[in-house]
Amino acid sequence: MNNDANAAAPESSASPGVELRRRCLEHADDLIASAERVLSTDNQYQNIAYHLAILALEEIGKAGLLAARFATQGSMDARWIDKRLDDHVSKLLWAVWSPSMSGGRIDPKDFEDARRFAESTHERRMAGLYVDFDANETSVPPRQAVRIDHATSLLKLAKARRELEGTRTETAGAHEGRDDQRRNG
Numbered sequence: 001m002n003n004d005a006n007a008a009a010p011e012s013s014a015s016p017g018v019e020l021r022r023r024c025l026e027h028a029d030d031l032i033a034s035a036e037r038v039l040s041t042d043n044q045y046q047n048i049a050y051h052l053a054i055l056a057l058e059e060i061g062k063a064g065l066l067a068a069r070f071a072t073q074g075s076m077d078a079r080w081i082d083k084r085l086d087d088h089v090s091k092l093l094w095a096v097w098s099p100s101m102s103g104g105r106i107d108p109k110d111f112e113d114a115r116r117f118a119e120s121t122h123e124r125r126m127a128g129l130y131v132d133f134d135a136n137e138t139s140v141p142p143r144q145a146v147r148i149d150h151a152t153s154l155l156k157l158a159k160a161r162r163e164l165e166g167t168r169t170e171t172a173g174a175h176e177g178r179d180d181q182r183r184n185g
Contacts, residue, residue: 017070024063028162031056035155039148046151047128047143053151054125056158058088060165061095092118095161124150 035052038045062085069081084090097114100107127145 015070017066017073020066021063024059024066025162025165028056028059028063028158028165031059032155032158032162035151035158039151039155043148044143046148047146050128050146050151050154051125053154053158054088054092054121057095057154057161058091060158060161061091061093061098063165064094064098065091089115089118089122092121096157099161099164121154 031052035049035056038049038052065081065085069078072078084094093114096117097111100110100114124146127140128142131142132139
């Protein structure tokens, strides 16, 4: 997507992967702020705040997937990552599961729990966004498909994950600077 807003973006000395990751996380910040604004203004639209919080988590997940793609560039086939960059459930899964890898262990149960969370969260989001045209008279309107506690809980998760990614970004930036010094030194 090429538009005037992209053309006006400031030049960055960061690698393309770092820059894309930064943009994803910056957008997550905007989505979190928007969800907070929706909830602070009127709790009648918790379904919209929920959706915005999910979009923030997806941007955080996408930032992680992009980092993985650029970190492995040339050493392995990254097509599995590229396929997941457009998949809502995959980005949610990555956002909630990837922090569990930081301890150096990968537990299949953690992955399965994150997968189930991502799927059920996405299903609730869809119910909160769209009127189900196949539904019978007992289906609820989108506004009622998401409770306020769902929206606030997911927003807290998005904020916590964004904060964690901020810490990771600072660490990655420091590593990138050291790597540049080694190459140029």
